[in-house]
Amino acid sequence: MFYIVLFLTAGFLVGYKLNLSDKIIKINGRIQTISLFALIFVMGMGIGSDKEVLKSIPAIGAKALVYSAFAVFFSVLAVYLFSFIIERKKGE
Template sequence: MFLITAALILGFSAARLDFLPEFIKQNMKPISSAALFLLLFSMGLSLGSSSEIMTALPVLGAKAFLLALAAIAGSTLLVWAAVRVTAGK
């Protein structure tokens, strides 16, 4: 939580106070893409190496997948409906 807030504020300040070198400013997009793929790879790594997750997967995987889909569908549709119903008010 602290890390998230600190990194965001630091990035915001870096842009407003303009203290980053030109080379980095020009390449923010590839830098953030590289960080994104590193994040996904390391998330995968921690999932794949977790014996807890890998032993539960064959037994509970299908159930968990459907529950996850149901949670996503329920929350997405409720927000979507609320936005539509209140639009223009």
């Protein structure tokens, strides 16, 4: 964990202190995208090779479906309530 924080801090300081050109920022974005795809691929390999995780996928999927449905429902409800309150205050 220490190394993660160390590298994150070092990257922050480099980005903050150096005046990076647009070309370097664009290259950095591409490197981040490629690295993210590589990370997802390697995580998929790890999940695919673990037989216990493969057996648990139906249960994990059902829980994920329930959690995401609740998250969407309550997010929409919150937006509706806040927009109703804001519109009501505009009318006063």
